[in-house]
Amino acid sequence: MCPSREVLEHVTSRWGALTLAALSSEPARFGELRRCVDGISEKMLSQTLKGLEADGLVDRRVQSTLPPHVDYALTPAGEKVAAAVQALIVSLYDVMPDVMAVREGA
């Protein structure tokens, strides 16, 4: 199975898309993301970020200060993918009226 399938599964994993979307406006810190991505646990955020980082979509910058300060930002590749994810989310908002109508009607 082609390697892009793996990346697709990372990006479209339960939290992958939301995390990319959260980073697309601006870099953010761990705690910010945790509050921003509604419902995500520390564990899953950490895991999701690691996956995206391993794929080269997210860049992790550590400042070894006290207390530690870590920023997560999109790489150029990440920006392209995140833009597509955003477009997908927008298209979803676009069709939500239809979706709701079908759900009721059924």
Added chain:
Amino acid sequence: MCPSREVLEHVTSRWGALTLAALSSEPARFGELRRCVDGISEKMLSQTLKGLEADGLVDRRVQSTLPPHVDYALTPAGEKVAAAVQALIVSLYDVMPDVMAVREGA
């Protein structure tokens, strides 16, 4: 949590995106989809199609002939979402060289 989150999870579920992509070129039959979406089981295809149908993204047309003939097609709403999914996949292909490079380098 907003209702669009549910639809997002359907669309970005393991097989959701691939199924939408497979339908975006033209309507297809169950068996065709099964062969087209590499690795999917009958159970998951059935389940995925049901979810997308319940969201009003996919239309199911049955001809009660013998043997039975069933076509799955995108609804107008489904077309919009599928287009966005396609764009996402294209963006992924676009960045795959970078991804591969990062994976090796690491």
Added chain:
DNA sequence: CCGTATCCTTACAGATACTG
């Protein structure tokens, strides 16, 4: 041909507690 029903295994994901 188009699915549904059943069984079974894994791995996803939440809660909690703890470390640098």
Added chain:
DNA sequence: CAGTATCTGTAAGGATACGG
């Protein structure tokens, strides 16, 4: 603040066999 470790339940997903 920014995570990691462990423990545990749930449910997603695969294989197979059968029904309309």
